Amino acid sequence: MCGWFSPPAGCAGDPRLGVGVVDEEGQRALRLSLYTDxxxxxxxxxxxxxxxxxxxxxxxxxxxxxxxxxxxxxxxxxxxxxxxxxxxxxxxxxxxxxxPAEVRLGAVVAELEGLGCLVECARGPCPLAGRCLLKHALDSAERSFIRELDRFTLADVLASxxxxxxxxxxxxxxxxxxxxxx
CATH class of the missing domain: 1.10.10.10 (Winged helix-like DNA-binding domain superfamily/Winged helix DNA-binding domain)
Known part of the structure; x- marks a missing residue:
């Protein structure tokens, strides 16, 4: 999978996905905004x-x-x-x-990217708003992503x-x- 610190060669953005990338194995993966990177x-x-x-x-x-x-x-x-x-x-x-030990990566990413933003249901009228399992699943995955990042601080990365x-x-x-x- 493409890394956020220094993406390996072959990690190219997929314009059809907006926030996605395609890694060396052709797998689609989540990508942070340039601002957060x-x-x-x-x-x-x-x-x-x-x-x-x-x-x-x-x-x-x-x-x-x-x-x-x-x-x-x-x-x-x-x-x-x-x-x-x-x-x-x-x-x-x-x-x-x-x-550095007080700067959690998940907190930084959550603050800069915002939570619950993988899909923007409020962008247009959606008849599924408020009753959509897809939105719930994506929000849950995003929370898991942030929780995983929160296991690491800047100090952890710098000690590696x-x-x-x-x-x-x-x-x-x-x-x-x-x-x-x-």
């Missing part, structure tokens, strides 16, 4: 830098090879949600507002090989840019 990446990056350390969104965008514009929007949203702190000016930047790989990547990118390692 970038939010999780930014949180991981900030968790990987020295505790309480500040970094810049351009440094994060370079490391992940993503749009600075998109990442800045994500940073504003995460600041508003209380996950990160931001400061302006010459010594400005972003950092985690909470210890993902954290070491990310810290190495951050160091290499900083050296190549001639910047101090955050």
């Amino acid at each position: 970038l939010s999780l990446r930014l949180l991981l990056y900030l968790g990987a830098v020295e505790a309480g350390g500040w970094t810049t969104t351009p440094a994060v965008a370079r490391t992940f090879g993503v749009s600075l514009n998109h990442l800045q929007k994500v940073a504003r949203g995460l600041t508003g949600a209380g996950y990160i702190e931001a400061r302006q000016g010459r010594s400005g930047g972003v950092r985690l507002a909470r210890p 090989p993902t954290g070491a790989t990310l810290r190495d990547l951050i160091g290499r990118e900083a050296e190549e840019a001639g910047e101090p390692v955050p």
Whole structure:
């Protein structure tokens, strides 16, 4: 199945599905929005830098090879949600507002994606509204997905090989840019 941190080659979006992807085995799978994907990446990056350390969104965008514009929007949203702190000016930047052990992945995804949004029954008049087993089944699956993600914190991910790989990547990118390692 395609991973959210760094999707493997062959993980391509299926335009007919909207939120789905097709993995290497041709199986359809749920996919998070780009906004949530970038939010999780930014949180991981900030968790990987020295505790309480500040970094810049351009440094994060370079490391992940993503749009600075998109990442800045994500940073504003995460600041508003209380996950990160931001400061302006010459010594400005972003950092985690909470210890990585207090940031549960399920809570982040639920807040950013919203719950009960796999299907939007309210988008148009539906004669099944309020009596639909499909909506109930999808909502139940979504709650299970969030519960599973809630088993993991940023600290858990950073304690895995993902954290070491990310810290190495951050160091290499900083050296190549001639910047101090955050």
